[in-house]
Amino acid sequence: MMQRFVYQLLVFCLSVIPVLGQKQSNELDEAYRKELQVENEALTGRISSFSTAVKELNKRASAAIRAQEYEKALEIALELERLDPDNADIKNFKGKMQLKNQQSVAAVASFGEAIRLNPDNKWFYINQATVLADNNQVDSALKVIQQLNAIYPKWSIGYNFKAALLYASGQYEEALEAYAVAINTFPKSAQIVTNRGDLYRELGKKDKASADYKKALEVEPNYTRAKDRLVALYQ
Missing domain, CATH: 1.25.40.10 (Tetratricopeptide repeat domain)
Incomplete structure (x- = not known):
């Protein structure tokens, strides 16, 4: 990991x-x-x-x-x-x-x-x-x-990094909290929403993962990673 x-x-x-x-x-x-x-x-x-x-x-x-x-x-x-x-x-x-x-x-x-x-x-x-x-x-x-x-309390990329560290170390609830901050700050990022979707997928919460992948595509409709994750989710 x-x-x-x-x-x-x-x-x-x-x-x-x-x-x-x-x-x-x-x-x-x-x-x-x-x-x-x-x-x-x-x-x-x-x-x-x-x-x-x-x-x-x-x-x-x-x-x-x-x-x-x-x-x-x-x-x-x-x-x-x-x-x-x-x-x-x-x-x-x-x-x-x-x-x-x-x-x-x-x-x-x-x-x-x-x-x-x-x-x-x-x-x-x-x-x-x-x-x-x-x-x-x-x-x-x-x-x-x-x-x-x-x-930089309003920089989403900084909070995404924090969430990734917590995610990688198995602190999933704390990671979800950090992702929530990242998603609600700027810049708005399809990548960050997709990252949270990946965590939900790993936790077995497919519906929430699917919702995040779809939300990522609302932020950036051509974001390939979110498209691929969404297709693969239920395969």
Whole structure:
């Protein structure tokens, strides 16, 4: 359960380099795509203010990642950090490259530094909590997400993450409560409603699962995952 959960969450983590934009999962709905687009556009703007030296290293890092040379990319991340030690985006990038190099403890610390430098960036919390969850530190991941929820109490994606953590750890009633908050906040997301439907399905509540899959299709009529779940529900 936890491994599948973390795999699904990792697709939402962002790189510091927009040109590297990670492949988007087919499970992402329009709401998630728009949120990611907003962050990528904001990131592009922040990068435009970097020094020339940092921009040049940024290009080298991009090339290294395209070539899947993650050790080299991490070396460049450390160079970037030396040039601009108080840059939250660079800390975030370093954390992602540490993760690519199986340095999960260091990655958690780097994401924490990114949060300290820019506590308003939603995705830094998502990144840190994802790594913690991947290492079976669910309680610590929940604490990170609760910080995010406190800062952005009306952001549905943050509550969806909380619900997913609770769901993955078998706290089903608490997960349903978190999903209820997520569904009643913004952005409205077919993906989140479908996630709750999946939990209802696992609990054997097919009627409620069916209602959620149909509700998801009201939010986004062409959301494939909800369509597929609805068809498969009674097979």
